[in-house]
Amino acid sequence: MSRSRTEGLLPPGDYYLSGNEAAAEGALAVGCDFYAGYPITPSSEIMERMAWRLPEVGGTFVQMEDEIGSLCAVIGAAWAGAKAMTATSGPGFSLMMEPLGYAVMTETPLVIMDVQRAGPCTGQATRVGAGDIMQARWGAHGDYQIIALSPWSVQEMFDMAVQAFNLAERFRVPVVLLAEEAVGHLRERITLPSEVTVIQRDRDKTRPPFGSEEPDGVPPMPAFGDGADLLVTGSTHDEWGFRKTEDPEVQRRLVTRLSRKILDHRAEICSVETYCMEDAQVMVVAYGFTARSALHAVRHLRGEGLEVGMMRLRTLWPFPEEAVARMGEGRARVLVPEMNLGQIQGEVQKAVDCPVEAYHQVNGEVIPPSVLLKWIRERSL
Amino acid sequence: MKERIEIRLCGFGGQGIVLMGLVLGEAAVRDGLWAAGSNSYGAQARGSACQSEVVLSRAPVDYPRVLAPDLLVALSQEAYERYVIDLQKEGVAVYDAGLVKPRGGLPQPHIPVDATRTAVEGLSQKQVANMVMLAAVAALTGIVSQKALLGAALDAVPARLREINQRALEAGFRLGESAREGLSYPLPDWTLCEASARADA
Numbered sequence: 260m261s262r263s264r265t266e267g268l269l270p271p272g273d274y275y276l277s278g279n280e281a282a283a284e285g286a287l288a289v290g291c292d293f294y295a296g297y298p299i300t301p302s303s304e305i306m307e308r309m310a311w312r313l314p315e316v317g318g319t320f321v322q323m324e325d326e327i328g329s330l331c332a333v334i335g336a337a338w339a340g341a342k343a344m345t346a347t348s349g350p351g352f353s354l355m356m357e358p359l360g361y362a363v364m365t366e367t368p369l370v371i372m373d374v375q376r377a378g379p380c381t382g383q384a385t386r387v388g389a390g391d392i393m394q395a396r397w398g399a400h401g402d403y404q405i406i407a408l409s410p411w412s413v414q415e416m417f418d419m420a421v422q423a424f425n426l427a428e429r430f431r432v433p434v435v436l437l438a439e440e441a442v443g444h445l446r447e448r449i450t451l452p453s454e455v456t457v458i459q460r461d462r463d464k465t466r467p468p469f470g471s472e473e474p475d476g477v478p479p480m481p482a483f484g485d486g487a488d489l490l491v492t493g494s495t496h497d498e499w500g501f502r503k504t505e506d507p508e509v510q511r512r513l514v515t516r517l518s519r520k521i522l523d524h525r526a527e528i529c530s531v532e533t534y535c536m537e538d539a540q541v542m543v544v545a546y547g548f549t550a551r552s553a554l555h556a557v558r559h560l561r562g563e564g565l566e567v568g569m570m571r572l573r574t575l576w577p578f579p580e581e582a583v584a585r586m587g588e589g590r591a592r593v594l595v596p597e598m599n600l601g602q603i604q605g606e607v608q609k610a611v612d613c614p615v616e617a618y619h620q621v622n623g624e625v626i627p628p629s630v631l632l633k634w635i636r637e638r639s640l
Numbered sequence: 641m642k643e644r645i646e647i648r649l650c651g652f653g654g655q656g657i658v659l660m661g662l663v664l665g666e667a668a669v670r671d672g673l674w675a676a677g678s679n680s681y682g683a684q685a686r687g688s689a690c691q692s693e694v695v696l697s698r699a700p701v702d703y704p705r706v707l708a709p710d711l712l713v714a715l716s717q718e719a720y721e722r723y724v725i726d727l728q729k730e731g732v733a734v735y736d737a738g739l740v741k742p743r744g745g746l747p748q749p750h751i752p753v754d755a756t757r758t759a760v761e762g763l764s765q766k767q768v769a770n771m772v773m774l775a776a777v778a779a780l781t782g783i784v785s786q787k788a789l790l791g792a793a794l795d796a797v798p799a800r801l802r803e804i805n806q807r808a809l810e811a812g813f814r815l816g817e818s819a820r821e822g823l824s825y826p827l828p829d830w831t832l833c834e835a836s837a838r839a840d841a
Binding site for chain 2: 300301384412441445446533534
């Protein structure tokens with residue numbers, strides 16, 4: 260289904276927006292009608308924009324007492340039928356880990372925009388980092404899969420906000436837009452389309468809402484008020500939501516399905532982009548803002564005649580290991596620059612046979628192209 | 641022909657440096673260009689060397705931040721001193737004639753614009769010095785059209801401040817045009833080509 264622009268949405272055309280503003284507009288375009296949050300640098304512009312834009316499109320905005328309450332309110336709104344989201348940064352994301360686990364276990368579709376800053380803890384509020392990659396993957400306890408996207412431009416803050424809601428609705432899973440301060444605060448030309456693709460959750464109330472017999476692992480999700488007898492619990496539950504906290508088979512089936520419904524659809528979820536890869540001996544694997552620096556460096560090195568290319572990860576979780584493995588085949592070397600101490604590097608190494616080298620920078624600043632130019636050149640001659 | 645033009649605007653926090661960047665980028669988009677901008681944030685934006693940078697291109701830019709500016713626009717001495725060292729060898733510096741004393745011996749042309757004095761004496765409103773300067777830069781260099789800049793600036797300010805900003809921009813255009821006419825040397829060729837980074841099919 261596609262949604263034409265309706266009242267309250269910005270008319271299609273070219274704009275000069277910040278990443279955070281674009282993310283808010285993307286959420287509105289795909290039909291987000293509930294926001295609960297607590298402001299935190301460098302994500303606050305998302306909340307600020309939602310505070311005045313949601314009432315314009317007939318939605319609801321709530322400022323909560325903290326980030327735990329924020330995500331709990333988002334979960335409640337989703338079960339009332341809303342397309343709900345919150346936005347935060349590292350310290351708030353940490354607080355959200357408890358309700359995030361609840362959202363995973365109750366299969367609640369929602370979107371969290373984490374505009375990453377330099378951590379750990381309160382770290383450097385206004386500075387950039389990409390240190391929440393593994394937290395997005397493993398932050399809540401227990402075995403589960405989650406979806407996380409990595410935007411590198413203002414356009415993608417809009418496009419991936421749309422995609423995040425669609426993936427959440429499609430797979431009944433929390434989706435994290437893992438942005439970085441440098442993209443959230445970047446201003447760029449962005450083209451707003453006249454319509455966007457919209458996926459709505461299946462609200463059939465005749466089938467069990469937690470059924471493990473669904474062919475693709477994603478059961479329907481009626482809302483409170485739809486007339487279904489709904490039981491929603493974070494404890495282990497059977498297909499109708501009844502607590503089964505001592506039944507090994509129910510536990511096994513539920514936990515297995517929570518992972519399988521994502522992993523079995525990796526081809527549908529995962530997305531990568533490649534540049535200059537055709538005859539490349541050296542493959543740079545990058546994501547987020549760092550990929551902007553890496554692309555600049557790779558294009559320059561191509562001009563010097565070096566056989567260098569780049570793969571950009573648009574999806575971080577589930578990790579696009581098949582694409583990385585296929586593209587990495589036969590390369591002499593794979594290079595992974597990151598604004599952390601090596602979080603995606605290990606995933607890349609698992610996927611390829613050749614040596615992987617990493618460049619880590621955790622000084623609260625973006626990695627400049629000049630640094631990558633030198634680092635890649637030294638490894639490409 | 642260049643793939644990108646890089647502009648760094650700088651001054652004291654409070655002079656409206658961040659707004660200048662926003663208006664310049666918006667004007668460029670209205671001219672059909674690609675623009676990317678970043679600026680000082682938080683306490684930096686209120687400090688003594690606030691900066692806002694814009695990259696212009698005819699196609700999507702790969703790296704969206706300034707590498708070595710083609711154009712430095714300085715509205716305070718401290719910011720000028722801090723940022724002039726990054727200016728490209730073939731670059732140009734434009735500075736507020738009343739607030740900045742340029743270093744001697746630099747290879748790049750330095751062009752004075754009396755932006756703050758014009759705002760204070762001609763318009764009785766010091767706060768619009770930023771718009772006087774931005775308009776002067778547009779008229780001097782032609783990086784964005786005067787029409788697009790006027791539209792972008794007037795849409796960026798509250799209705800009650802449109803008239804004073806319009807007068808500031810018009811004064812700035814005149815300053816920029818006369819500065820251009822007074823130059824004894826040609827400005828660099830800042831024509832943009834359409835090269836861009838394309839993903840593999």
